[in-house]
Amino acid sequence: VQLSAEIHTVNINNTNPLTLFGMIAGRRTQLLIDSGASLTLINLHFFLQLSKYYRKKVRLPPSNLCLQLADRSQLYVKYALSLPITISNSTRMHRVYVVPKLWRSCIIGNDLIHKHNLQIDGGRQYAYFKTKYIHTRVQQERKEKVSNDNEYILLANERIKISPFHAFNI
Numbered sequence: 223v224q225l226s227a228e229i230h231t232v233n234i235n236n237t238n239p240l241t242l243f244g245m246i247a248g249r250r251t252q253l254l255i256d257s258g259a260s261l262t263l264i265n266l267h268f269f270l271q272l273s274k275y276y277r278k279k280v281r282l283p284p285s286n287l288c289l290q291l292a293d294r295s296q297l298y299v300k301y302a303l304s305l306p307i308t309i310s311n312s313t314r315m316h317r318v319y320v321v322p323k324l325w326r327s328c329i330i331g332n333d334l335i336h337k338h339n340l341q342i343d344g345g346r347q348y349a350y351f352k353t354k355y356i357h358t359r360v361q362q363e364r365k366e367k368v369s370n371d372n373e374y375i376l377l378a379n380e381r382i383k384i385s386p387f388h389a390f391n392i
Contacts, residue, residue, distance in 0.1 A: 239254060239255075240255040240342060240344050240347055241253065241255070241347075242255070242309070242347065242348070242349060244307065244309045244310075244328075245313075246264065246272075246305055246306070246307050246318075247272050247273065247276045247306055248273070248306075249268070249271060249272065251268060251327045251328055252326070252327060252328070253309065253329075253330050254326050254329045255330045255342055255349055256329050256330065256331060257331075257332055257342070259329050259330075259331035259332060260289075260331055260332055261289070261318075261319050261333050262307075262316060262317070262318045262319070262329065262333055262334045263289075263319050263320075263321050263324055263328070263329045264305075264319075264320055264321070264324070264327060264328045265320070265321060265322065265323075265325075265326065265327055265328075266300065266320055266321070266322040266323075267327070268327040268328065269301070269320045272305075280301040280302070281301065281302050282301065283300075283302040283319060284302075287319075289321065297323065298321065298323070299320065299321055300321070301319070302318070302319050302320070303317070303318060304316065304317050305318050307330075307334065309330075309340065309349055309350065309351060310349065310350040312350065312351045312353075314334070314338045314351060316333075316337065316338065317333075338351055339351060339352040340352075
């Protein structure tokens with residue numbers, strides 16, 4: 223058995239990090255989409271601006287959680303909580319971690335990208351949640367079919383009788 227892998231390369235002239243505006247718990251903020259970050263993070267300053275409704279839902283982070291930067295320095299994680307995150311007018315609930323010394327208000331990490339199928343277009347500086355398409359015809363076929371031989375009366379400007387299994391243009 224021979225296995226092969228395909229590699230697809232996309233050349234993008236834009237090398238800027240992907241930042242876009244979104245909403246976290248009803249507050250508009252700039253989001254950095256960072257596929258190199260393992261977790262989705264917010265800073266303490268942004269956390270303190272959230273309503274009490276969300277702030278009272280905090281939990282301590284897992285004791286074995288250790289965030290490490292590329293230079294091997296560690297970031298302290300103060301809290302963990304689930305918040306609604308809106309990107310391109312679509313909202314998902316997701317666990318975020320509060321890091322007091324985070325240099326941005328929010329970093330969207332790989333956990334959210336994979337869990338919620340976030341599609342990223344770096345060339346156009348755009349991101350959106352891919353939704354599952356449910357074919358309506360399949361749903362319609364599952365509906366129970368009921369036969370009805372009665373006449374129907376449609377009231378409009380004039381009264382018109384439509385016989386069963388007939389159509390009339392109004």
